[in-house]
Amino acid sequence: MAMRGPRRRAPLFLKRGSYRKRRLRDAARMLPVVGAFLFAMPMLWAHEGTAGDGLYIFAVWLCLVLAAAAMAPGLGSEIGAGEAEGEGSGPRGPGEG
């Protein structure tokens, strides 16, 4: 439609700092997928029993918490500052208007 104007073009390559931030966001997006996969593992096992499965589940759980805790400061700090560059890499909604 007529709304197609000179859009701010995102740079193709980034400096090291910005690059790391992008990858941190990617990691934040992947974390729940990794978690879901690991939590699904007990379904594939031969019989382990409550005790063994429980130990595994809680270990994975703790690792997820630690991973999220490690990433949270980096992600939280860029909410205020780096938000302007926004979701340049994310998929956009179907164009209409």
Added chain:
Amino acid sequence: MPFNLLVLTCLAYVAVLFLVAFLAERRAAMGRIGWLRSPMIYTLSLSIYCTAWTFYGAVGYAARSGLEFVTIYLGPTLVFVGWWLLLRKLVRIGRQQRVTSIADLISSRFGKSNLLGVLVTLLAVVAATPYIALQLQSVTLSFGVFASGTPEGWALPNRDATAVWVAGGLALFTILFGTRNLDAKEQHHGVVLAIAVEAVVKLVALLAVGVFVVWGLGGGPIAVYDRIAASSIGMWEVQPGRWTGLIFVSAAAVICLPRMFQVMVVEDGDERHMARASWAFPLYLLLMSLFIVPIAVIGLERLPAGSNPDMFVLTLPLSEGQGALAMLAFLGGFSSATSMVIVESIALATMVSNHVVMPLWLKLRPKAAVSGDVRRIVILSRRFAIVAVLTLGYAYYRLSGGSAALAAIGLIAFVGVAQVLPVLLGGLYWRGATKVGAVAGLMTGLAVWAFTLYLPSFGPGAVLSAGVFSDGLGGVGWLRPQALFGVEGMDPLLHALFWSLVLNTAAFCLFSLLTFPGPVERMQGLVFVNVFDSETGGPQGWARGRAEPEALLTMAQRILGDENALAVFAAEARAQGKDGYLPDATPDFVAGLERRLAGSVGAATAHAMISQIVGRATVSVEDLMAVANETAQIMEYSAQLETQREELTRTARQLREANEKLTQLSVQKDAFLSQISHELRTPMTSIRAFSEILTEGDLPPEMVANYGRIIHEEAIRLTRLLDDLLDLSVLENGSVQLNIGVANVQQILDRALAAARHTRAERDFLIIRDLPAENIFVRTDADRLVQVFINLISNARKYCDAASPELKITVRQRAGRVSVDFIDNGSGIPKQQQGIIFEKFARLTDQTRAGGAGLGLAICREVMAKLGGSVAYLPGQGGAAFRVVLPLRLDRKAA
């Protein structure tokens, strides 16, 4: 333990909560919010996810189904560690749009549709009712445990009476702290702090019981591990369907539950707090779940067969004689139940008042938006809604008989609220999602959920007859509530979850694809989906100048309160550069005011109220297009401006260059004038001097002849100078007469070289020529061309500063034009002076002042222009180089 002591402890605990809430409210009222809004409090307030269902029910769940209970906490864990994907967007939208509830969010996204608000409210109320019943039941049960488990043998006066008392007390607390004020944004600092305190109490209580069980009764972690493996639930196996299904439904619930939405988005929606909660809340869940299985296993071992596993948290310490620990556990359970009921009823009351009561009231009394006391109506309706919600919960508790296992009731509610998920996700990520699609999806989901899970939960014969269960609705076999479309043998919960979400999503997508969204819907869709693009302000729906600021102020005062509304208006007036309290009702201001009002009464109601004053309920598609066109025009205009700006820059640069040239020329002209006066003066001086001597007479004849010759030579020099000047002015005036004929370039060059030989004849010049190439006949004015060639050759002779000077003459013929290059091996002409050498009076150096006064090249240029050609300096040839280009045949007309 005496019953009175229990009741007293309970009352004291409640009193502390009241005090905490009261102090927090007072502190907030004094503006000292500080740590009341911190990531810590935020995370703790999220813990209302863990209700009495977790506190009591999880142990019972573990005793029945082993590790499966943990799925209820794994789903939220995944959602929170993946907060960057969904929750961040949800919180951002909630803050930007001042969303008051999940119903408000859905309603606002789909064009501020009140129908959707009502639907989500209905769904939330229906789903929350069993959940609230569950809390009442657990508190009643826990009272019962103390009643039956004590040697005094005091009997609980009446189970129902306990439930009534609990419900009444909760209603009082909620009304006192949940509907104290109608904030611009729904924030209840008192309530939030109270549930944060309760969060700590329930965590400490459960951990205390867990530590007591593991180290006090079980003999340490390793021994407990072995006991678990050896216990009756030790051989538990994962059921893949239920495992994944429950993880999914709990993940959906933590997003869609009205109370979770209330604390997560509405009360304190801040992305930075969310960053902390992303790991702290999963950690809280982890700690809450840590000792569930040990408690269940030890409870099964030690307590008599047939005792209710849902109450192990209480009965285990009691049976071991740990009264104080049991008391703590009781308070933990009490906390879990009360905090959930308080927040849930606030959330539901907000929905009911904003999406059911207010629209109805506005419809019944349209004038009331401006004149009536809206605040009182809203608060009153919320108070009634709180009472109504709790009454409904109590009624469900009575109806269901309080017998069903806690976990089962909780899961029914979870599947119910999960029906909002497709619409919510679609609304947040798909601009094509429409209101009709959302309504269709929600209605389908609600109907399927009610038919397959909710109504059957009352048992065969209660709402649905036994016949419906066995033969299907109306005797149609594939409409059996627990075997829809002939899908049999599935777990009833999974069956309901599967079909309700599949049909819900299908209806939502299908109707979204087939329908066309309204303008407000499309605007909101853009704003929601692209919430992180700062540019997407989108067109504002309100027309300029139609609203009377005074009427707007009156209405805003009715909702925000006098002081708040005046402050908002005054701030806007200041921003517009006006004095007083009445700003212009610009579209921006009206839209901002609408959002502010939406923070109190919901998007749909605020929209309806504003449109009563502004006089237009919606924007039309044409308006949207017009705005889009306007935007396009502005963009085009700015593009034009950009072009013009570039052009201006270019012109300015050209002007600057021209100015530089002019300045340079002016300097040169001055130099020339002094030069030419000198040139004229020198011969005139000698002519005058010698003629004076001659006039005096008696001179020898040879001296007379000598003086006469000098006078003659000087006169010739003068004449030549004047001839040059005359020649140039004639050429420039265009009145020159050309004598056109056929001539040979070689002959012309011969003539020119012969004539130029006299210039600095003492220097030995090497002339390099290619005679055959010069044999070209041209039709031109040969005399004028010779004049040009002589000039160029004598220039070379004059100015070439090489030790053994050379001049190379190259003649080429190409495309009807002849080019003649004159290249010497001197140092050439510096770049900055190449531009002015063809100007009149230009003279690069004074090193040799033989002859000309800087007119030669100017004359050459004029001559060549007359001959239809050009002469130009040829840079980069290793010396001074000039190229003369002339046409092979000069038309007389062009002359």
